[in-house]
Amino acid sequence: MPIPPRAAASTVDRPARGVGPEEAVGAAGRLAAARRALIRHPTLIAGLATLALVVAAGLLAPLWWTGDPLAMKPAERLRPPSASHWFGSDHFGRDIYTRTLYGTRISLTVGLAVAVLSLVLGTALGLVIGFYRRVDMVAMRIMDGIMAIPAILLALAFMALMKASVRNVVIALVIPEIPRVIRVTRASVLSLREHLMVEGARALGVGTPRILARYILPALVAPLTVQSTYIAASAILVEAYLSFLGAGTPPHIPSWGNIMAEGRAYVQLAFWIILFPGMFLAATVLAINLVGDGLRDLLDVRQ
Amino acid sequence: MLPEILRRLMATVPVVMVVAVGVFALLHVTPGDPAVIIAGDYATSDDIARIRAKLGLDQPFVAQVGIWLGRIVRGDLGTSIFSGLPVTTLIGQRTEATLALTALALLISVGVGVPLGVIAAWKKGSWVDRIVMVFAVSGFSMPVFWLGFVLVYVFAISLQWLPVQGYQPMRNGVWPFLRHLILPALTLSVIYMALIARMTRASMLGVLSEDYIRTAFAKGLAPRRVLLRHALKNASLPVVTIIGIGFALLIGGAVVTESVFALPGLGRLTVDAIIRRDYPVVQGVILVVSGAYVLVNLVVDLLYVVLDPRIRY
Numbered sequence: 278m279p280i281p282p283r284a285a286a287s288t289v290d291r292p293a294r295g296v297g298p299e300e301a302v303g304a305a306g307r308l309a310a311a312r313r314a315l316i317r318h319p320t321l322i323a324g325l326a327t328l329a330l331v332v333a334a335g336l337l338a339p340l341w342w343t344g345d346p347l348a349m350k351p352a353e354r355l356r357p358p359s360a361s362h363w364f365g366s367d368h369f370g371r372d373i374y375t376r377t378l379y380g381t382r383i384s385l386t387v388g389l390a391v392a393v394l395s396l397v398l399g400t401a402l403g404l405v406i407g408f409y410r411r412v413d414m415v416a417m418r419i420m421d422g423i424m425a426i427p428a429i430l431l432a433l434a435f436m437a438l439m440k441a442s443v444r445n446v447v448i449a450l451v452i453p454e455i456p457r458v459i460r461v462t463r464a465s466v467l468s469l470r471e472h473l474m475v476e477g478a479r480a481l482g483v484g485t486p487r488i489l490a491r492y493i494l495p496a497l498v499a500p501l502t503v504q505s506t507y508i509a510a511s512a513i514l515v516e517a518y519l520s521f522l523g524a525g526t527p528p529h530i531p532s533w534g535n536i537m538a539e540g541r542a543y544v545q546l547a548f549w550i551i552l553f554p555g556m557f558l559a560a561t562v563l564a565i566n567l568v569g570d571g572l573r574d575l576l577d578v579r580q
Numbered sequence: 581m582l583p584e585i586l587r588r589l590m591a592t593v594p595v596v597m598v599v600a601v602g603v604f605a606l607l608h609v610t611p612g613d614p615a616v617i618i619a620g621d622y623a624t625s626d627d628i629a630r631i632r633a634k635l636g637l638d639q640p641f642v643a644q645v646g647i648w649l650g651r652i653v654r655g656d657l658g659t660s661i662f663s664g665l666p667v668t669t670l671i672g673q674r675t676e677a678t679l680a681l682t683a684l685a686l687l688i689s690v691g692v693g694v695p696l697g698v699i700a701a702w703k704k705g706s707w708v709d710r711i712v713m714v715f716a717v718s719g720f721s722m723p724v725f726w727l728g729f730v731l732v733y734v735f736a737i738s739l740q741w742l743p744v745q746g747y748q749p750m751r752n753g754v755w756p757f758l759r760h761l762i763l764p765a766l767t768l769s770v771i772y773m774a775l776i777a778r779m780t781r782a783s784m785l786g787v788l789s790e791d792y793i794r795t796a797f798a799k800g801l802a803p804r805r806v807l808l809r810h811a812l813k814n815a816s817l818p819v820v821t822i823i824g825i826g827f828a829l830l831i832g833g834a835v836v837t838e839s840v841f842a843l844p845g846l847g848r849l850t851v852d853a854i855i856r857r858d859y860p861v862v863q864g865v866i867l868v869v870s871g872a873y874v875l876v877n878l879v880v881d882l883l884y885v886v887l888d889p890r891i892r893y
């Protein structure tokens with residue numbers, strides 16, 4: 278059994294210092310266990326540790342010596358990184374460090390919401406489509422069609438018709454993901470449907486909804502968990518793309534894509550406006566992808 | 581062979597039709613009157629009525645779908661609300677830049693990604709393999725536009741080796757054309773390259789453990805010959821598949837890359853059209869791009885037969 282990742286990460290970060298004898302044994306044991314976990318699942322632990330840092334940065338943004346993300350100080354425009362502005366300031370004199378940390382919240386919210394929503398909707402539809410042959414043929418052709426549209430273009434077209442808001446960005450990102458979840462769910466249902474245990478349950482008079490919930494859904498947990506991490510990572514990226522292109526999160530909200538979009542006019546003068554939020558974005562997406570790869574190896578999911 | 585190609589071609593028709601209807605329906609499933617949304621905040625009721633008539637929104641929905649499909653079949657994608665030009669003309673003007681960008685990015689990705697994957701699989705567990713895998717995961721997580729700006733900052737602003745942005749059509753000379761495309765293509769290729777390297781490595785690992793590879797090495801063939809002729813040839817199927825599927829990533833990335841480097845391509849056309857709420861243009865580009873995606877994957881399917889003679893349709 279793997280070590281609970283959070284405990285593992287915190288023991289690694291903070292060496293045991295000034296603990297009693299009994300506790301020291303426990304701490305040493307935990308340290309050894311953490312080292313074992315790190316050796317066995319390096320990508321998973323590295324991803325979780327980075328992700329924990331990003332989540333802490335976003336949730337506890339006010340505690341990390343930040344100011345007001347919207348406060349404008351015209352006298353301090355376009356200042357390079359310094360003791361007073363760690364990541365520099367933008368053309369309104371707003372602090373990039375503060376804005377970047379608050380931007381974490383938007384990205385994590387979008388990533389989580391898109392992953393959960395596409396998972397729930399995609400699984401529900403996939404179960405039905407996979408189990409009822411009659412809808413399967415038509416539904417899958419429709420899904421092929423949706424999947425033929427590049428996700429960014431579909432989201433852009435949707436945002437063109439909707440008011441800019443975080444909620445609409447989430448919807449725009451969920452639509453292209455649903456067919457992909459359906460595909461995974463359906464594939465598992467199709468193979469499990471012919472399984473002896475399902476046949477046996479049916480012979481015993483178990484109804485279809487119960488078969489789906491008790492026999493098929495549990496087998497889907499592993500592949501869908503892995504897939505949801507990849508969905509979250511790609512949603513965070515595409516949200517930044519949409520905001521950067523001016524068709525995403527409303528401009529007054531400091532999301533990473535928005536901060537960088539405002540910085541593009543100052544690439545030569547104030548590169549830090551783009552540099553730092555982008556580093557956070559890349560690190561977050563990388564961390565989630567690492568967690569996904571780690572989980573895939575851990576749960577032994579084949580793609 | 582020919583009947584198979586025709587049959588596969590026919591199978592793509594329903595997919596393209598779903599795309600066409602879907603793109604059209606998007607205008608109608610979104611809440612609110614599409615004519616009002618397209619007309620914008622400062623439109624008069626005359627403007628709205630004009631747009632409604634122009635888009636045929638005053639007709640019943642099913643009739644609209646029929647008219648829309650009929651027009652597509654005749655190659656008519658409507659006219660732009662903003663410029664008044666036919667959408668096909670606008671797309672035609674912008675295709676060269678996108679085609680050049682994606683083709684060059686594809687060339688770089690395959691040219692670098694496949695060898696990286698082959699070497700990583702051959703030297704599995706070594707530091708070369710580790711570096712390739714780190715690159716594959718981090719490259720895949722890279723925000724395209726951010727990478728673009730970093731490259732611009734380093735190679736165009738600091739070192740001043742290459743232009744910051746802009747585009748030179750091929751007819752103005754090959755060197756100016758390439759000079760303007762190097763950074764965008766490099767930016768766009770990183771994600772794709774990472775994907776291809778990873779897939780090549782995985783596929784090669786599977787093949788390299790086969791008996792015939794051991795035999796080939798045992799009879800003293802040069803490693804390069806074994807890797808390329810024996811292994812890569814048999815490992816190429818999944819790689820070709822991922823190149824087809826990843827084409828969507830390439831197109832999506834092109835939209836963002838064109839915006840960073842101010843390239844006059846289809847992506848810029850779409851983004852500009854979205855800001856101007858020029859919906860016929862948006863519909864047209866999505867239809868053409870999705871059609872290209874379907875076509876690329878059809879070619880990939882047909883390539884299977886060439887790469888693996890055991891496959892028959």
